[in-house]
Amino acid sequence: MPTKTRRAPRHVLFLLTWWVAGCIVALAETPSPGLPTELWPPVGVGFVLLTLVWDGRSRPDQSAIGVSALMAATFFGFALVFSHPVVEAAFMAVTNTLAAVLMTLAYAVTKDQAGWAPRRGLALLGMVLGAVVASGLLALVGGFPDLAAGRFEPLTLWWAIRSTIFAFIGGATFLIFFHGDRERWRRTTPPSRLALAVLVVVSPICVFLVFVDPELPLTWFLLLPAVAAGVSLTPFGAAVHALAQALTAGAMAFLPFDQFAYVGVLPPSLLVDLLLAVSTFVTIQIALLRDERERANSAEQELRQQADARATLLGQVFDSMSDGMMLFSWEGDLLRYNPAVRHIFGRPIPETLTPGLWSDYLGLCHEDGTPVQDNELPGGPGLRRHQIDAVIGRGGDRRFVEMGSWPISDSEILVLVADVTDQRRRTAELAQFAGVVAHDLRTPLMSLRGLLELAAYEVAHGKTDELAPLIERAEGASARMERVVEGWINYTLVREGRLTPENVSLTDVAEDVCGTYRESPHVGTRIAVRAPHLVRADRGLTRQLIANLVANAVKFSPPGTPAHIEITSTDDTEAGWVRVEVADRGVGIPTGQEHRIFEEFHRAPGRSTRIEGTGLGLSLCHSIVTRHGGTISARNNEHGGATITFTLPAAD
Known part of the structure; x- marks a missing residue:
């Protein structure tokens, strides 16, 4: 998928060269009175050129306006070179440039996608609509050689059709070339490249045969290769095939054995052109549908792989957690549990167990020794969100567990089981530590306080000769407290150092x-x-x-x-x-x-x-x-x- 709308200057220069060539091809031919020229590429080339300098979303900047002015000036110059009157040359230059601008605007509004390259059928239809509107208005205002403005006659229709066909075929193919996914083309498999090589040879031969023998069925010789190209090629390859087919038909029109004349409102020559446009639409549309399906399949596969990876990761997390996890259905059936459950309860966990026997089987009791009933367990009826503390075992082998349940869907309940024996033991140790601290410090602290009060009394009554023994005993009490505190500090340093x-x-x-x-x-x-x-x-x-x-x-x-x-x-x-x-x-x-x-x-x-x-x-x-x-x-x-x-x- 392209990430930039503006292309390198070499791309713009390349399209400007094509614009010059298109002006020469269109203006060099002097059509017979009452007939259009065989080739009129300016609208299509100008359309593609404008997509290189405008993103289709923001207001056109100076580069887009400058390129449009350069297009008009170039057209005007070549019109003068090929002996068109100044007024007519200026009028055609302005109207053809505006037609390219109009087609660009129409496509930008109707494509309903990001980027310029068509990626779905709606974008192709938007391009057809843009080409029809731009070329039709161009014909009505008389923007073609020797075509009067405002006249509704077969020549007006012929000019509009001829310009529309060239605008659509050129626009559809070159937008894919310049704005399509080139990396996708580079990743094209050898069989697809071989199919492109074969079709690029076979399709021009079919076009040649149609021009040599007009009695041959046009639909078979033009549309069958188009369908084959659509079902076997990438959008880039389909664009190459469509352009090769169109260029061959354009070249055939200048050969002496071209037997398609301009007779009737829709002459055979224009019918061939229309079939070529339909062929291009069919080829690219089928290729785009295949490409869209492949992208969808690829995205689905990627999502599936991501989902599998997440499921694997969650499964690994589920199995490796130190806390027990049990997944129950709303009916009470055990769907899954992790190894920690077996470790915490100390016995195998049966896949099926008669309702009402879970507590008895696991040996769950309250802290006062009374058995836990099944209707008290988390996850049971009316206890979808519930927590309970329980004891497993008796005497010195007792282990404390916390159990809680949480609904995780409309049909499943998750029960978490945590072994909090060490936590309870640590809490008891802390309580014991607090008691030891209180006991070890109380005696020397009370002794120190009493000695200090006694010393204060002696000082108040002038008995200073009794202070030395009291101070010595107070220092001893202080030293005992210091040893107690030092013991705690040393213990902590040894454990954590x-x-x-x-x-x-x-x-x-x-x-x-x-x-x-x-x-x-x-x-x-x-x-x-x-x-x-x-x-x-x-x-x-x-x-x-x-x-x-x-x-x-x-x-x-x-x-x-x-x-x-x-x-x-x-x-x-x-x-x-x-x-x-x-x-x-x-x-x-x-x-x-x-x-x-x-x-x-x-x-x-x-x-x-x-x-x-x-x-x-x-x-x-x-x-x-x-x-x-x-x-x-x-x-x-x-x-x-x-x-x-x-x-x-x-x-x-």
């Missing part, structure tokens, strides 16, 4: 950590380090991991007894990993708590009030190890204390 792996010496890190415990106030603490391995880990997190484990061991040592800690490393049973153990001789781990001590905010039962802590230390260790891809576990050892074992990647 970025790892920077490098080769790390376990001995260096452990000795650095243990150095602080070999000094006051931890005099007597015994720490043995036998960890010669190098690991591939984040140095800062590795230090924090060992520091937390050592601090935990020191914190849970028996009252009045120095802590005894051993840090050892060995090759893990899995190649490429190092196993590290931190063993103490403290109070050990309560039975059944070996796994829970790594949970967030967890504290061993019976020790929460005696020993200060946030419940984040071992959870922090768990996060550090798992972020490195390792494992961590805890057990009681033969000394009654606890042994924490973890693995880290071995160094390169």
Whole structure:
């Protein structure tokens, strides 16, 4: 489809050359008295030329007006060259130019399409109408040689028909050449090109035979090749065929064996011309219909491919969603579901299930344990738009789901199922965190407040000698709050921070950590380090991991007894990993708590009030190890204390 109306200057120059040639051909022939010339192309050539400089929608600009003036001046000059009187030459120049303008305007109004090239039959009919109106008015005003204005006689009709035929054939073919889809012609298949080559030879031969033997049936020899061209060629090829047929007929008119005379109101010579015009119309019309059908089929195929692609994409999205999606009919039949539904409910989804048994089959309950009834499920009668929370399973295996339904058409209902177990767990953790925060900060904060009030009282009563112990205790309370806050910050950084792996010496890190415990106030603490391995880990997190484990061991040592800690490393049973153990001789781990001590905010039962802590230390260790891809576990050892074992990647 062309995107521009204005063509390159070379196209305009080419048509101006044809305008000059058309003027010469039209004016050089001196017709016999009472007869028109055999060729009169100015109106058709001028029509095509004007389409190159005007878009047909806006007002004609200077280029269109200038080209029109140049056309009139050229016609006038050649009319003088061929001995036409000045007045007659000027009149014919103006009227023929105006006829071309009128045909252009008429076609622009009636074509009912974008662009100049005809793309449907209505545009061709508009072109015929424009040619008839322009040539008819031109004949009535006497715009042809030796034709008086306002006379209604056979010669007037002959001139009008001759000009109309040349205007239509020339306009229809050259508009396709200059404004048609050239890319379509370049993509023409070899069989179509071969058909064009054959028809361009056969059609002129048929025209030649008609002129040689007028007794031959004109319709067969002129219209059959036209129909064949229409059903086998593109619009561009059909235009080439029509022009070749018309040019052959025009050339035959000048040969001595032309036996078609001007007898009667519609002489045989004009009948041949009319048949050529009909042939051109039929050829191009059939080709345009085929082209329009092919475009429609191509557009339909493209839309179908787009629809298939969208359906495939939606299907992939449907199947890959983590939330469950179930499509039901209004009658309650399950039409489709995605794999997430099977994963969430933990059992196969039957294609058919007796109404009233869905809740029982899936094991859906309310949070209070009462079964969910089928008439409560989203999508059921009266619940086309409905949401419900349900529980699947019991005890520690309970999972929470949210279900909602939305009608998506007059016959289908979409039910969404979301597993919100992790969300509920996280909400519970946040609530627990809030409780831990309140508990851990309340005691030192209340202590700090009380100490400050007591200090203010002492100052008010002049007892300044009692301030030092109070300030020292207040600093201790403040330090406890600082440690609590620092623990939360460290935990967040470990969970969300970025790892920077490098080769790390376990001995260096452990000795650095243990150095602080070999000094006051931890005099007597015994720490043995036998960890010669190098690991591939984040140095800062590795230090924090060992520091937390050592601090935990020191914190849970028996009252009045120095802590005894051993840090050892060995090759893990899995190649490429190092196993590290931190063993103490403290109070050990309560039975059944070996796994829970790594949970967030967890504290061993019976020790929460005696020993200060946030419940984040071992959870922090768990996060550090798992972020490195390792494992961590805890057990009681033969000394009654606890042994924490973890693995880290071995160094390169």
